[in-house]
Structure formats: C-alpha cells, structure tokens
C-alpha cells in the first residue's frame with residue numbers, strides 16, 4: 001500500500017465528529033486512513049510538510065457545463081438571454097472529438113483550481129458517441145464526476161438516429177449499466193428545461209432517471225416550476241434544481257417537504273441572469289443549497305470564487321431584508337448569515353450529499369476516498385483569520401498546491417501531473433476553430449447576428465412577457 005502523510009496542516013475536516021484541528025492526514029492508496037493531531041511517520045512513503053497549509057476535502061462543483069471549455073470567454077460580456085444565442089447554437093456543432101477536448105480541458109482546469117468532483121451538465125450529447133467521448137475524457141482527466149447525460153434533442157446536429165426520448169433513455173440505460181456505483185465517473189441526467197417540454201415529458205424524464213437510481217438536474221429560471229413538478233408527483237431528493245431564483249416561498253416549502261437540493265451559481269445568476277441568488281432564502285426555508293460554477297463560456301472554472309461571490313450576494317439579500325423591514329444595519333435574527341464555515345460545507349459535504357456521494361467523499365473522514373486539497377497560505381500566512389475564513393476570503397487558485405483524487409495526486413506544486421498541456425491546448429484550439437467556423441475545413445459558418453437573435457428568442461419563448 002502506498003502511504004502519504006500530510007503533516008501538521010490546519011485541517012478543515014468538514015466531518016462533524018472531527019471538526020477543525022491542527023494535525024496530520026494519512027492517505028493509503030485511494031483512501032483516507034487516519035486523521036489525528038499527530039501520526040507516526042514509520043512505514044510512510046511520502047511525507048508532505050503541511051505546516052503552512054490548509055488541508056480540506058476537495059471541492060465539489062454541483063453544476064458546470066464542461067462542453068463550453070473551447071469557447072471560454074465567448075459569453076463573458078453577455079446580458080440576460082444573449083448567452084443562449086451566442087453559445088447554445090454551438091452545442092449542435094460538436095463532434096465526439098470536440099467533446100473529448102472540451103471535457104478534458106474543463107476537468108483539468110477544475111482540478112487545478114481544487115475541484116475534485118463535478119456534476120457535468122451536458123447540453124451536447126448529440127449521439128451515443130458524444131456521451132462516450134465525454135465519459136472517456138472524464139475518466140482520463142482523473143476527476144470524480146457525475147456525467148449529466150443530456151435528454152435534449154439537437155436537430156441542428158444533423159442526426160436523426162438519436163432524437164427520440166426513448167432512444168436516449170435506452171442509451172443512458174446501457175451506459176449506466178456499464179459502470180458500477182463505486183466508479184469514479186458515474187452517470188446522471190441533464191433534464192430538459194421544464195418550459196421546453198410538456199409536463200408529461202418532464203415526468204417521464206425524471207422517472208426514467210429515478211428508475212435507474214441516477215441523480216438528475218434541471219435548470220429552473222421561471223416561477224411555478226416547482227409547483228408543477230409537485231403536482232406531477234415527481235419531486236424528490238435525487239433532483240438538483242439549478243438556480244431556482246424565481247421560486248416562491250411556498251415552492252421552497254414544497255422542496256423542503258419533498259427533498260431536493262437547489263444549486264446556486266451566484267456569479268452567473270447575479271452577473272448575467274438578472275435575479276437575486278436564492279442562497280440565503282433557501283437556507284431560511286430549510287432547503288438544502290449547494291454551489292456551482294455554471295457556464296465556463298462566461299466565467300472561470302473556479303469554485304473558490306463562487307464561495308466569495310456567494311457570500312457577497314447573501315449579504316446583499318440580508319441588507320435588503322433589513323431595510324425593507326425598517327431595521328437598516330440591524331441583523332435579522334431569522335435570516336441565517338452565510339459565514340465561511342457554512343459556505344465551505346455547501347461546497348464539500350453538502351454538495352457530496354446532493355450528488356449521492358456523501359458516503360465516499362465530502363469530508364476528511366477515515367474510510368472515505370482520498371479526495372484532498374492542500375492550499376498553501378502563502379508568504380503572508382493565516383494572519384489573524386481562521387482557516388475557514390482564509391479559504392473563503394483570502395485564497396485563490398494560485399494557492400492550490402496538491403490535489404488528490406482517489407489518493408492520486410492530480411495536481412502537485414500547483415501543476416497538473418501526467419497531462420501534456422501543449423496537446424490539451426492544441427485540442428481545445430482545434431475544437432474552438434471547428435465550432436466557431438474559423439477552421440477552413442469547418443462545415444460551419446460563423447453565426448450571424450440574426451441566427452443568434454433567433455436562438456436567443458427561441459430559448460425564451462416560454463418566458464412570461
């Protein structure tokens with residue numbers, strides 16, 4: 001057995017029984033063997049001096065579209081629904097090799113930034129081969145993932161072999177059967193937006209995922225959708241509601257009763273989508289809420305940034321509540337403040353629970369898989385702050401030193417291990433040129449302004465006036 005000892009770190013175990021301590025973490029092969037103030041070095045293959053580091057579970061990103069990696073930055077300046085017209089038409093253009101390049105590159109970036117588990121909400125499962133390419137890329141990158149197999153038809157991909165829901169469910173069933181529940185990369189479902197399908201189809205999608213024992217995820221950008229799902233009888237703890245900002249208080253109550261988790265992506269929600277992230281309100285109503293990066297065509301694959309932005313937007317909500325109630329500057333006792341330990345729990349243990357993985361990851365608990373992040377505190381140290389405050393308010397991806405997934409160091413000294421980064425970059429650039437029509441061999445012309453606009457309007461056609 002290969003044993004690695006992380007020595008003398010500030011440990012944020014996220015395990016309620018272990019709490020915070022200064023001490024050691026012993027990794028044996030793919031597992032955490034022990035966590036204690038002092039562990040013996042005998043029989044250990046490698047000792048990592050963690051005296052100037054914070055050691056915590058790898059971060060868990062519950063919502064990310066890895067397919068968008070080749071066009072990072074393309075949608076950063078978008079406003080509201082413009083994103084749909086700029087980015088989403090490209091999903092139909094992907095070849096399987098582009099899916100591999102995108103998914104591998106996006107996973108590599110997440111690992112570099114301390115994320116060890118991701119829910120990959122795919123919009124471009126255009127053929128079975130596309131899904132297989134995504135899964136192969138996740139396997140190769142070494143990240144832990146729930147691959148959100150997409151139920152969305154892509155007529156613009158020019159294939160008719162894969163455009164009925166029944167065919168998609170059949171392929172999903174086959175792919176899920178090929179992987180056992182203990183595997184690092186497993187299947188989940190990326191549901192269609194509820195307003196893009198009939199209620200009957202929505203129910204069929206959710207029940208198909210549930211029958212296979214898979215977690216599923218749905219974007220919810222309109223009020224009334226939780227109510228509809230409740231009336232259809234399909235609410236449940238295996239369903240991740242992405243955004244859900246417009247959900248009413250009554251709908252949050254429905255989610256609390258039926259189970260289910262909200263995934264907030266605060267940077268995209270506040271910066272592009274134009275609604276107040278539901279983070280604080282969800283906690284006020286006792287609904288589990290976790291975090292995601294979301295569209296990497298617009299924002300960096302950096303969950304640490306989402307923690308900080310999540311804190312800011314929660315505070316804004318608090319200030320507004322206080323002012324509306326005539327108590328500016330006076331805390332609302334019933335409004336749960338979003339402090340650093342809470343935010344870290346949302347991005348580790350709670351997130352693992354939402355993905356059905358809490359028995360395996362999400363905390364530094366002996367017996368769990370060794371998904372571990374070692375963050376250096378840098379030349380200035382912890383100063384007067386706590387370790388949790390440091391991670392949320394001071395740390396950035398440049399502080400990521402070591403990242404273990406299943407006990408394998410995927411990042412060491414802040415660099416990816418075993419990755420030909422020049423080849424990865426070349427694959428991403430080639431995919432970008434194909435998708436945007438700038439490759440002379442590409443069969444796609446650059447999108448016209450009119451095409452973008454039509455797509456944007458089409459995406460929003462079910463929205464209220």
Ligand SMILES: [Zn+2]
Nearest residue numbers: 219242294295
């Ligand atoms: Zn999304």
